[in-house]
Amino acid sequence: MTARGRRGVRRVFNLVNLGALVLVVFTSLPLYWLVVNSVKPASEVGRVPPTAWPDEVTVANYVDAFVSVGFGRYIVNSLVVCLCATVVVVGLATFAGYALARTPMRGRGPVMIALLMISVYPSIAVLIPLYLMERQLGLLNSHIGLMVPYIAFNLPFAIWIMRNYMLGVPRGLEDAARVDGASPTRTVLSVILPQVKPGLFTAGVFTFTATWTEFLMALTFNSQDAFRTIPVGIALYGTTFEVPYGTIFAAAVSVTAPIAILVLVFRRFVVSGLTAGAVKG
Amino acid sequence: MRLSRRSLLAGGAALAAASLAGCAREAGVADPMAGRSTELPEEPVTIDWLSQELSDNEGNDLRRTLIEAFHKRHPTITVRLVQVPPTTDVRRTTLTTQIASGAVTPDVYLGDCAWPAQFAHHSLAMPLGMLSDGADFWSGYPDPIVTAVSYEDRAWAFPMYLDIAFLYYRADLLHKHGLEPPATWEELHRTAGRLTEAGDVRYGFVWQGASSETLTCNFAEMLADAGGALMDERAEEVLVDSDAGRRALEFMSGLVADGVSPAAVGTFAEEQAMTAFSGGQSAFLRNWSYAWGAANAPGGSAVAGKVGATLRPTFEGSGRPRLSTLGGWHNFVNPHTRHLGAALAFARWVAQEEAQTIMATTSPYTPTLSSVLADPEVVGQDNPTFGLSADAEFVVRPTQSPHYPQISKAIYTTANPLIVDGGGDAGAVLSEMAEGMRRARDGEAL
């Protein structure tokens, strides 16, 4: 560690900083273009050559995005569905992951494979039967109607992640807890869990992202405005022949900016969530 | 938790059993209308109408205006809006999933004019009676529209609005050079050349050559201009591989080769062509009725107030002028609706005089009803496309085939590379296209 630290001091223009720079530029340029075009007036969006900064900055696209479609409600719906699904997925996956990594239950191999098989089945093919099921159970047009398939289809991945992180936890810790007389559940909660914080965080962020961006199920299962999520809401802009890029970009900035700001504000927490246990911070 | 999971499992098993049991049943095409009341409801009912957003001239929601007017006529019927993304394919997906699964809503849905045969064939729409029953009713619409909404001698949708293709031009530039809007493609080719050479515009003519349905529309028109057709009227015989086909295809790729159109038209759908034109980059644009409003939108267009519109030109020596592909959106009724009477009443009302007049006088959508289309008040509006619409002659795509999407795909995937490359062996492309269309027609394409 100390040696690496010294190297970092020795050269500012080292590979690491160069890599970081490339990373930042490649990631940011499209984002910059997104933001710039969200504040261009409609007549400038198609201009050739493209303008790097709008001649005239306008918030018309943002007004459009929020006035023409009930965007606030979609944000709430997305948050409710995705957060609930994420919490349930991470909760269930923690225990299943532990069981598959650490207990001598038989058939772990087949279970892991079965999970894999389920998560590879293309979701377009299950759209119709899932719809049939949801209709039979009266789940259409509700938050639960989206949460249930989101949980089921994202659990396999989360279980794989959690199991993988659990494998890395030293066995000595559990043994010590068991000798102290802790129950298995207690062992998982108070001994294992703190060790796999990065795993929890990773599984959580992945599940949230997967559900946050899901389009086809959200479109098909919740046709009523009151339960629409953001991806479907954004797809409502435009007419058969027109793609209003400005409005779409404005909506995209509006839903992405809060996430970015949250991550920035809580960046210490985010980083430590991902790097719990690391000596450097 | 446990209980609900168990019931989920049980529900799943029951459904599997039910759907497999359903397989055994002899599946004759029963008339879903049989034994059902089409009377107007006496008790108040609410029906769902699925539609994309339709804005009127003031930017308000045309759908709500129509719904309110309908509610005044039929106070017992409340219509609720279900909004969908405007993309045709995305909408077909939601409707197929829902209706094939037996969903009772939406009761009425606005669908593409290319859908009736396919939707009828797959039991996704309610037959609205034999065409002969309502002869008086249907005689109010131009024949091609009636043909487009019918399949096996029955009507499957009530017409709502039309999309007609026009040639839009830069009136200011033509005036500057003392030129007239072209009446033939050859003339357009020359005029466009003069304007680009003069440096007034970057491109001469933009249209839609992207590898998608929009190219099928553009090609069908050019083909008809040259005196040909994609298929016969019943969508049975493939006619595309002809001299007319060659003339159309060679002219389209020639536009690119001669620099009248940029090679980029090979990637243009309506949106890109529109943006190029309203950005002041092109002298001519082929586009649908909506383009008048888009080209003249203050703030949204650099050429607002400088635009003219006319019906499409044709080829020199061709006897078929003023042609346009027939496009548009019509209201279908869900065969599983619980409120058949109300649903029929609403879908039918939108196709009739009161609604069509509201639409024609307050919004940019072209009415389908002939009498409204010819109404002096409608014709005399600022928007010239209304006045021109009544004179348009329609080119019907082979939508009479339930396999139309595959037929169209065989057309646009083979024609597109020729346009992108600005030339090639048109004869070989046509025979490949014809072969693909035949396989699609026979339901063999995958």
Place this chain on the structure above:
Amino acid sequence: MTTGLSRPTAPARPRPDPGGGAPRRGSGTVRRDAVERRMARTGWLYTAPSLLVIGGVTIFPIVFSLVLSFSQVRITYDGFAIDALTFGNYVALLSSSDWYYALGFTVFYTVVTVAVEVVLGTMAALVMERLGAGRGWIMALLLIPWSMITVVSAQLWAYMYNSSYGVITWAVEAVTGSTPLILGQPAPAIGAMMVADIWKTTPFVAIIVLAGLVMLPRDVYEAAEVDGANAWTTFWRVTLPQLRSTIAVAVLFRILQAFGVFDLPFVLTGGGPGIATQSLAVMGYKVLFQDLNIGPGAAVATTTGLLVAGACLLFLKAFKAQVGKEEVA
């Protein structure tokens, strides 16, 4: 909380005991069996809720789709009607040149994007691990493309690639002097789609690898330092071998996602030009929902599922030792 303190010092990362289970105290006694049985029960108890949720929701749809793929099926006013059971849908598939193209394209796309993303993602993770204060900022930045709704990011790229006013088209024209048709011709369209995917998904790999990286025990590095290994050697000899199980999971799930790629081509290119960017999922979607060809559509989906599963199993076999022995047993 510093794991370094409580980690056993000798082996870098304890290899998972393939038998799992109880510590080897006592010598094959009754007590050990009892403990093992109890732990096994606990294992099932922990796994059961997940399996019930997953099974309850997914089994019926998957079986339904499987049945349809073997059926001559029509949509009727009474729902789906199966006229006959048949292999015809699969025969149609295997004789369709479009399907072979879609398969080839999907495999090529998967291999290239996953390979590039894993290399770039690992590099990004290494860079981030070494950054001090900037790490939080970069992480926040990386999370943006990745959490962006795919439908929107595809629109953004479509806008940038646009052949008349796209900024990338303009930039290429400025450099080369000729106007490229990025989404209009097969090869550039495929490349363009890959770039969009790499931009959006490399952060996924980077974050997984970073999390694995920071969980690595410190002491091995110190041992390597003492041995005088340079950074390069340390990376290849120490870091990478230990990261293999983490990278394997990242690769596994990237294969899975890339093989099923749908939203991006659907919005960016619609599978075009022609069928140049038509992945298996897009083809399945079109056959199912555009052509309403239910049986063959289900067959496309089923074969896609089987092929990805096969690819994943092969991959796991190759990585057997790293992911744990049981998966392929």
